[in-house]
Amino acid sequence: MTHFAAIGAGFSGAVIARTLVEAGHRVTVFDARTHVAGNCHTERDPESGVMVHKYGPHIFHTDNERVWEYLNQYTEFMPYTNRVKTISGGKVYSLPINLLTINQFFGEAMSPAEARAFIEKQADLNIEDPQTFEEQALRFVGKDLYEAFFKGYTQKQWGCSPTQLPASILKRLPVRFNYDDNYFFHKYQGMPREGYTAIVEKILDHPNISVRLSTPFSRSQVKDYDHVFYSGPVDGYFNYELGRLGYRTLDFKEIRTDGDYQGCAVMNYADESVPYTRIAEHKHFSPWEEHDKTVCFAEYSRTCESGDIPYYPVRLAQEQTMLRDYIKKARAEPGVSFVGRLGTYRYLDMDVTIAEAMHLAESFLELTAKNNPVPAFFNEPI
Template sequence: MANSLAQKAPPRGRVLGIGAGLTCSVIGRELAEAGYQVDIIESRPYVAGNCYTEVDDQTGITLHKHGPHIFHTDNDTVWDYVNQYADFRPYTCQVKATTGGRVFSLPINLLTINQFFNQTFSPTEAEAFIAEKSRQDITDVKSFEDQALRFLGQELYEAFFKGYPIKQWGMHPSELPASVLKRLPVRFNYNDNYFNHRHQGIPAEGYTTMVDKILDHENISVTLGRKVTQADCDGYDHVFCSGPIDAWFNYELGQLGYRTLDFEITRHKGDYQGCAVMSYPDESVPFTRITEHKHFTPWETHDDTVIFHEFSRVCGKEDIPYYPIRLVNETNMLRNYVEHAQSQENLSFVGRLGSYKYMDMDVTIAEALEAAKMFLSLRDQNAPIPTFFAPPV
């Protein structure tokens, strides 16, 4: 016993991570391996944040409780990292859309175009046809609507893009920036893989098991179901906050705008819709999409099925924030919070909520790995630790 105690070096310092999602879990693991004692405190009764998964008691189907999460990346470092903690199975995301009483393939591709216009275009013919449909008179592209009309034309805009942002964002497409639509590809071939990344998959045992393994280290302590106050941060050498930056300051400068999601969960016999994700762009349909979760594990077989109807609305203070709105008013408010935060000592805001920006899982992990690396380097140099490792504005 004496020898084993003597062999264990004292911790390099004590660090607190607020939130047990991907960001603080990855940062915590990196710092724990470097010799820090890391405490992770999470307000929810589980780890993994919004990528939390659990096995349904009634059907045995793995449910993505906060909406579907497909891991996709071109970052080899991130892909190698997550594969240390999970058995990732190949998964191709193939989204369908029901609009105008018909089913189409998304993202818009050659099959979508041919089906929609009842044609048999070749790639070159389809590209020329869409060019003729496009609104070339729109030269100053500012809004989501401008972008869609200029590059797709009226018919495809009305069918696939007008109603969806009204439901998802609570705004007319003319009020949204064009950058929102730039993330949605249009293809003149039959490729219906929703993502273009080289690495795509889903962990066989779910994301919660993966995060549990990341947090499984002798230098990491995890406390669930408890909210952290600023007083709880006393005694730590540094604190990483992955919670909402405005909530940390009790909304004293205002509440940043988010959209939240509600899920209506039902169980059925057999196969409900034949695919994992069916989008509903029509404004007359109250939900944005239906997800059928057994299709996220095609390597499994289930007789029954579980579906989620997904509804978007404005996020209140007690709701789970999903998507930052980031329009002009919000970005101005964020700048004020950033200035306020920079007056704090030994505190860094990290992750999508701490920096108020939407990030896919691979970007979240990449930023967390970089934050941990930078923290260790700066501590070795006795240099100040930044309030933000990645610029939030």
């Protein structure tokens, strides 16, 4: 029986490990933290009983039926619609920008057609091919909405001017001309009844999976396994020999009180003068539960430094050379495949992470069955 290692007990490592052991192999899963599920980790708050998302809120949403069916083997999903509010200029608005937001902001009562024509007049149509975040926003919503809802929030979230960020961050048209305030478009949306950690624990619950928590993995251990699937930071694997790739990390300020603190799960703070980006009230992520007390986290974004938990890859232009050099080193590393958000230095939603892990493990089994070489990257970082 071949023996593999999966580094990181988040969704990438867990799904890969489960797929491999069900094919008759043995896997040891390492994680430097004291728990599984990575940044999706959830736990019951002992004081309030609220299910808390310890590293910030995660709402599951996907159009991938296979991923949805896979997770439903391990949990019961409860209905949940993510309806975000934002405070800008001392007033509360609905996000994403929709017909209610537009009418509230401009003090109008426009129909969808009227609002569409109105926003077209606001938009900067001289920007034909937006290259930056700011140009993308100005092109589609105009100066007033951009400055009210995007500029300050984005500056806080990414720690740089929106003129330095690529237009791709605003992937979709950031405005709706109806009253739909569901933050996501996806067919399947929900929250796991018992949280995300319970899902990962069940995925890892197999006699041929060994889980070693509070146990960092070093490059020197690769030789002890038939193959290693590494979901930690690709630059960290090489001990940051070429420097550190840019990440944002998050700090949380806890707020506890009785009753209902803000009346919704997520309240964004769009003004740059407010130091935090949003406040998440965790009991609203489980609306089927009732709690007398409440727990909230105010979220602060900053540059990730040594010892911090990396959250979002920045991927600014100046990092591309360093990333390419790390990719070159990774391709020359025998017996290791780099996977997931950190291993491939890409921002990935949960459903994409799971889909890629399933595909990677299946592809690995096919390659090894034919004695074909296994790539360092099944999903290209660039």
